[in-house]
Amino acid sequence: MSGRRIAVCVKEVQGDLNPFDACAVECALRLSDDVTVVSMGRPSAKDVLLRLTRLGCKTVLMTDGKFAGADTLATAYALSLMMKKLSPDLILCGRQSIDGDTAQTGPALATLLGIPFAANVMEIHASETDLTVKTRTGEQTLSFPALLTVERINTLRFPKLTSAIGEVKVVDAAALGADPARCGLTGSPTRVMKTFESAVGRRKCRFITKDEMFALIREKAGQRRSSFETEEAQNKLKCVWCVGHEVAEAAGRIAEQVVVLERDDPRRIAARIEREKPAFVLWPADLWGRSAAPVAQAILQTGLCADCTALETDGNDLFMYRPAFSGTLTAKIRCLTRPVMATVRVADDNACDLMVGCGKGALGAIDAIHRYTDAMNGQRAASRGVVDAGLAPYDEQVGLTGRTIGCSVYVAVGISGAVHHTCALDRVGTVIAVNPDRNARIFEYADYGVLDTAENVFQEQ
Numbered sequence: 361m362s363g364r365r366i367a368v369c370v371k372e373v374q375g376d377l378n379p380f381d382a383c384a385v386e387c388a389l390r391l392s393d394d395v396t397v398v399s400m401g402r403p404s405a406k407d408v409l410l411r412l413t414r415l416g417c418k419t420v421l422m423t424d425g426k427f428a429g430a431d432t433l434a435t436a437y438a439l440s441l442m443m444k445k446l447s448p449d450l451i452l453c454g455r456q457s458i459d460g461d462t463a464q465t466g467p468a469l470a471t472l473l474g475i476p477f478a479a480n481v482m483e484i485h486a487s488e489t490d491l492t493v494k495t496r497t498g499e500q501t502l503s504f505p506a507l508l509t510v511e512r513i514n515t516l517r518f519p520k521l522t523s524a525i526g527e528v529k530v531v532d533a534a535a536l537g538a539d540p541a542r543c544g545l546t547g548s549p550t551r552v553m554k555t556f557e558s559a560v561g562r563r564k565c566r567f568i569t570k571d572e573m574f575a576l577i578r579e580k581a582g583q584r585r586s587s588f589e590t591e592e593a594q595n596k597l598k599c600v601w602c603v604g605h606e607v608a609e610a611a612g613r614i615a616e617q618v619v620v621l622e623r624d625d626p627r628r629i630a631a632r633i634e635r636e637k638p639a640f641v642l643w644p645a646d647l648w649g650r651s652a653a654p655v656a657q658a659i660l661q662t663g664l665c666a667d668c669t670a671l672e673t674d675g676n677d678l679f680m681y682r683p684a685f686s687g688t689l690t691a692k693i694r695c696l697t698r699p700v701m702a703t704v705r706v707a708d709d710n711a712c713d714l715m716v717g718c719g720k721g722a723l724g725a726i727d728a729i730h731r732y733t734d735a736m737n738g739q740r741a742a743s744r745g746v747v748d749a750g751l752a753p754y755d756e757q758v759g760l761t762g763r764t765i766g767c768s769v770y771v772a773v774g775i776s777g778a779v780h781h782t783c784a785l786d787r788v789g790t791v792i793a794v795n796p797d798r799n800a801r802i803f804e805y806a807d808y809g810v811l812d813t814a815e816n817v818f819q820e821q
């Protein structure tokens with residue numbers, strides 16, 4: 361597909377390129393010579409785009425006070441106007457931005473443009489006529505034009521020393537013919553009411569011996585945990601719709617009546633919502649729900665709060681709590697439009713009994729750890745440090761730029777417990793950490809700790 365036009369949507373996060381978007385740019389450069397990178401953001405995002413011009417990308421910065429405060433719906437709307445001007449054959453987005461973490465913009469953008477999309481793409485095979493992609497959930501074939509949201513499947517190349525800096529084209533809302541009512545904060549149905557430091561995922565660690573640990577793993581395997589924290593509401597909402605049975609329990613705690621819809625094509629679900637007008641709709645925050653709900657959101661032009669860990673109601677309105685900034689903060693959110701929609705954390709659909717994660721401190725015993733994991737029918741996992749060193753496949757990476765896990769027992773061996781890793785552990789039943797450093801952060805996110813080296817604990821297993 362070398363002659364095809366590719367547009368990549370990127371976001372500047374804390375002065376840098378969002379890591380998933382960097383992968384999307386690299387995917388685009390491998391597929392075509394005609395790559396345009398588009399970013400909606402502050403004027404400072406120009407620096408990030410300038411760097412990409414050295415890779416041969418054309419770049420466009422959409423910047424305007426009218427775009428400020430945009431949620432995913434308003435962002436997807438503004439980007440859709442730019443995409444209509446560029447009319448690319450393929451649009452690539454990162455899986456999610458690491459500050460907002462919603463993973464909603466890509467699917468909502470594809471829906472607004474009326475083109476097919478695949479989310480969580482791990483491999484892309486392009487022919488002259490179509491694309492076959494491997495995603496986290498299976499394989500999909502799409503015809504052009506299409507949109508893909510990509511995982512962290514490669515590393516953005518460095519520019520050649522001799523490459524020259526190009527220009528960043530800057531456009532504002534008027535140049536795009538944007539409707540001010542659909543832009544920025546004005547066009548955003550969701551509102552952050554407050555944010556506060558998050559205790560989500562923190563656990564009280566009890567230190568145990570390695571023998572106690574192996575006994576505990578056998579005892580706890582099979583005990584799942586829900587990270588959903590909502591208590592029974594005093595004043596309940598009259599009726600809440602749920603897509604899929606998994607969220608019905610959460611809905612029952614905030615509503616007198618719960619209507620459960622089967623999982624289906626989100627366009628059909630949106631059509632039914634449009635006809636019957638429920639005020640509140642909950643979706644599961646699993647891989648399917650997180651790409652299906654934004655499709656309905658874009659059709660219904662309503663607010664969607666991603667990956668809620670708690671819900672609250674006063675009997676009239678719904679208040680949604682979700683982690684932000686890699687789980688370091690919790691945001692309380694409300695929605696100004698109807699229906700109010702949210703994806704809600706459910707038990708992991710791929711949950712297993714045991715996962716054993718190797719960090720950089722486990723490398724001296726990695727073969728023994730793998731032998732133990734395989735003998736226990738467990739799943740291998742790894743920190744990013746180990747994946748980046750090429751010692752484990754990306755599929756195994758747990759964390760912000762890897763996967764979220766929900767197994768019964770997770771044993772983190774030689775993992776320091778950076779927030780980028782621990783943010784993916786909320787749904788784990790029991791977390792056990794093996795680390796000789798008593799001050800390692802991982803112990804704050806573990807139920808049990810073994811203060812020892814990986815070699816001592818696993819070598820003779």
Ligand SMILES: Cc1cc2nc3c(=O)[nH]c(=O)nc-3n(C[C@H](O)[C@H](O)[C@H](O)COP(=O)(O)OP(=O)(O)OC[C@H]3O[C@@H](n4cnc5c(N)ncnc54)[C@H](O)[C@@H]3O)c2cc1C
Pocket residue numbers: 379458718719720721722724742743744745746757758759760761762763773774775776777778779780781794795796797800812813814815
């Ligand atoms: C934008 C961004 C996204 C990221 N996404 C992810 C992600 O998805 N997943 C992820 O994991 N990280 C991610 N990271 C990286 C993260 O910040 C950490 O750098 C990484 O998790 C550290 O890996 P580690 O714990 O294996 O290594 P280290 O931080 O080096 O920790 C090694 C640990 O091993 C212990 N140790 C040393 N020797 C031994 C021994 N013999 N036996 C047992 N323990 C020992 C040490 O005490 C230390 O605690 C991301 C970073 C950024 C900036």
